[in-house]
Amino acid sequence: MSAILIDPNGKEQKSAAIDLMVEPLLDENGRIKFDGRYPLFQTRQGVPAKKLFWEEKIALDKDAYDWLQTNIYDDQTIPDIWRPAWLGAILIFIFGTIVLTAIDMFAQRQYLKGQPVRGTRELQPKAYAREHRRHVGYQFRVYATVVSVFRKLLGIKSPSYTLSVPYAEENEGLLLLGDPGTGKSQAIHQLLDGITERDPTEALIIYDPSGEFIESHFNPATDIVVNPLDARSLYWAPHLEITEGDEKLNATERQFIAESFFPCPDDASPTTRFFIMAARAIFALILISNPTPEQIVELLCNEELIDQCVAGTEHAHLISRGAKGQRGGVLATLSEVGETFKLLPSAEECKNRGLFLKNWAKRRRGRLFITSSHTTREPLRRFDAALLNILLGYLLGESYALSGERPCWVIIDEVHALKHLPILKSALVEARKYGVKFVLGTQNKAQFEEHYGRGAATMLASSHSKMLYRCNEPDSARWVSEMIGEEEKERPRVSTTATVQANGRDSINYSTLTERRLVVSREQIMSLPNLHGYWKYADSVVPFRIEPIDRPQVAPSFIARPPKPVVQKQLKPQALTLVASTETATANGNGNANGNHKQTAEITSEVVEGLDVGF
Known part of the structure; x- marks a missing residue:
């Protein structure tokens, strides 16, 4: 289409029409009008065009190329026009090659891993926290054991996750099993923090053989120290x-x-x-x-x-x-x-303030810290074990309703140090009916067997929730591995046949097989780093890492009682x-x-x- 343009001097000149100069004429249906074989156009408002007309003209390639480049493509060459398309194609190729290949490899690995059929499931802390996000029982703040390379490079701290259980299942027991220094005490600290924050408050009996927990959690207004050698202890006989x-x-x-x-x-x-x-x-x-x-x-x-x-x-x-x-x-x-x-103080030494274990078990108010130290642990062992045994007997003998249905936590760290508690075996089984929530901490099954014989494995496994840390003792590590359980998976099996004969045929056969294996091996239990462990709840096992928290000292672990006259x-x-x-x-x-x-x-x-x- 050509146009007769009028320049500012009033002269006429012919020029090819472009989109900025014209607009199509539309009929009442909104379609372009045609005059014979050509569509009809009109000049846009403000364009100094005298006449529009169609003409056919043969031009040289170079002239047509120069005119199109100048008037239509803004002086861009063909490579300039195709550059964005080529760049997009290269990016799509790279993305498809890397990302889609990675997705395919991941899908292939998942396919080769097989589909779980039944047994114990191994979950990451994030997946477990998502599954149990509605639970309001005791909670532990943990971290994933594997930190991504991206977070390591950027120095980003790993997010924390919550391992929790339903509140109704708290009285089904918690076991902390692991060698010294593996992280059991850190878990108890978190547990004590959660118990302290509860409203209404819940009673607590804790055996603190090293005085670690009384330093960070003791409240003199509500708590009682049970240690004959401690000046804060009450009279008991x-x-x-x-x-x-x-x-x-x-x-x-x-x-x-x-x-x-x-x-x-x-x-x-x-x-x-x-x-x-x-x-x-x-x-x-x-x-x-x-x-x-x-x-x-x-x-x-x-x-x-x-x-x-x-x-x-x-x-x-x-x-x-x-x-x-x-x-x-x-x-x-x-x-x-x-x-x-001989170690027990007289009533006068305790200022006539006595402790009635039977009354305390009925009321279930406050917290009892049964403490000792490394030097006094063995001399006080018989007394501590006897008092715990008596307390457990009263807690299981009194009606739960008499205490206003107030739960009572019994936390025994290093339970093997007390040797044999006669009532412990039955208490672990019957405690839930009386609102008693047991938390047992010990180093390995062998130490527990030393005092409870063949029933040790049953007693340790009776806890519904377990935090399992490193056990260097081989038999205990094997027992922990078996207690975590096995998984049963359906895996693909690919078999091929080939022949060297000219008229033979090659074939590939696809089938499935059912495989059973331990979710966590004995070697994995024995090689766990400090503060690393496995959380076992129901059919889930979660590898986790726990971080220690610096806690202020709120009370001394021990205050010596003034010496009494020699008997x-x-x-x-x-x-x-x-x-x-x-x-x-x-x-x-x-x-x-x-x-x-x-x-x-x-x-x-x-x-x-x-x-x-x-x-």
């Missing part, structure tokens, strides 16, 4: 836990306390079992008169007084003077508890009166169960008069 007035109940309580101080492992030899059971029976008789710790120590120092305690009872033959070997073995076993009671070997009048009351009870035929004699009551009231047991 066996007679505080014995009910007066009910003869049969009195006898069972004394027997339970004696069992707590003289535990007997299930795999003990017959001889050992005999001596322990005999010492239990005699110690239960000693408790008839409600003696104080000082009186118990003084009585154990005198064989004559012990003989008088059992005289006229069915237990007298256990320490018959005619059987010197048997007598010596029973008395030696009985004397072991003497060192424990003389000479028997005190109180102990003599104690024996006299025992003889009187025996003469009346009640030496086996009756603990309410008048003289005994006088002794007890004299020693602990004004005792405050509101704790």
Whole structure:
């Protein structure tokens, strides 16, 4: 199309029409009008064109090229026009080659891994947190074990994830298993933080053998220290836990306390079992008169007084003077508890502030920190184990409704250090019915088996949730691997056949096979770094990494009690009166169960008069 243009001087000149100069004429239907074989156009407003017309003209290639380049393509050459297209094609080729190849390789790897059919699932912390995001039970903040290269290069900190369980399943137990320094204490610190923040508050009993947790979590307004050597500890004696007035109940309580101080492992030899059971029976008789710790120590120092305690009872033959070997073995076993009671403070040393374990178990208010140190752990072991055993017995013996359905946490770190707790086996099974939430920490299965025999594996596996760290002991590592479980997958199997004959045929056959393997091997358990572990819950196992947190010290782990006067070997009048009351009870035929004699009551009231047991 050509146009006759009028320049500013009024002269006419012919020029080819371009899009900026003309616009098509449209009919009433919005379609372009045609005049014969050519469409109709009109000049745009402001264009000085006198006339538009079509003409056919033959031009040289160079002239047509120059005109098109100048007027249509803004002086761009053909390579300039194609440059964006070529650049896009190159980018698409590179993207397709790298990204699509990576996607194909990933899909191929997933295909070769197979499809899980059943068994334990291995999840990353992110996937587990997404699956259990609605759970409001106890939580642990952890990190993925593998940090991406991108984050390493840019120095970006890894995001944290939450491992949690449903609140209703908290009372099904938590096991922390791993060698020293692997991260068990860090998990307990996080657990204590969560328990402290709860409203309403929940009761807590924690065995803190190294004083680590009391330093960071102790609240003197609500918490109680249970350590005879600590100045903050309250007065406690066996007679505080014995009910007066009910003869049969009195006898069972004394027997339970004696069992707590003289535990007997299930795999003990017959001889050992005999001596322990005999010492239990005699110690239960000693408790008839409600003696104080000082009186118990003084009585154990005198064989004559012990003989008088059992005289006229069915237990007298256990320490018959005619059987010197048997007598010596029973008395030696009985004397072991003497060192424990020597450590207990008097009511005066505790400012007449006493601890009633039975009342505390009913109310379930506050927290009990049963502490020791590396130097006092073994001397206090029997006392700590006995108190824990008594507390567990009361927690499982009282109605859950009496405490207002207030849960109670029982956290025992290094549970193997307490050796044998008689009630622990049944407590792990029945605790959930009484609102008791167990958290056990130990190093490996072998140490637990040393004190609980063949039932150790069952006791450790009874916890529904588990945090498993490094175990260098091979048998324990194998047991942990088997406890995590196996996975069953359906994998592809490709087989090929080939022939060298000219008329033969090659073939490829695709089929599937079912494979079973341990999700985590023994070697992986034994080679875990510190603060790395596996979280086992239901059918999921999650590899994780936990980071330590610097915590301020809110309380000293230990405050020494002022030394008390040395106990003389000479028997005190109180102990003599104690024996006299025992003889009187025996003469009346009640030496086996009756603990309410008048003289005994006088002794007890004299020693602990004004005792405050509101704790």
